[in-house]
Amino acid sequence: MYKYLTIIFLVLLDIFVKKIIFNSINLNSFIYINSFFDLAHIHNFGISFGLFSGLFSSWLFVFIGIMITIFLYTLFLNATNSLEKWGYTYILAGALGNIIDRIINGYVIDFIYLHYNDFYWPAFNFADIYITIGVCIIIFHFLLNLDKTKKT
Secondary structure (H helix, E strand, O other): OHHHHHHHHHHHHHHHHHHHHHHHOOOOOEEEEEOOEEEEEEEEOOOHHHOOOOOOOHHHHHHHHHHHHHHHHHHHHOOOOHHHHHHHHHHHHHHHHHHHHHHHHOOEEEEEEEEEOOEEOOOEOHHHHHHHHHHHHHHHHHHHHHHHHHHO
16 A cells, blocks of 8 residues: 555656746756756656657657556566565656656656766656666665575
8 A cells, every 4th residue: 555655646746846847947948056966947758868759759658658557567566575566666656757747748847957077967857766766676676586596
């Protein structure tokens, strides 16, 4: 039950923050926070880091996202322990946040912009962070089980 509430909370937080960014920062504008972090308002019409932007309909990305989310949900339901379930919880929250954003807007709002000197990381959002956290948890879970397998 906690995992479902976590998904709902994280998706709502993602949507809420994107709405604030949309209403507070002009499109393609940046607000300097410090020497390595800006808040931005960027519309991502592609997938990760704007990949395939403009090449395919946003509805194709919605469809693919829904199919992947259904697959991930089956993995969530079949997860063997709590750590694995938490990993899928975060991934599902991120996927749903970006899918909802794409359904509502036709694009995903990215607003976290990291940089150092001449190195710039593509802008991202909370949903992307959730997915990254979830993937890290799943990898950690896999490595723990790999270690246990070696010991037996």
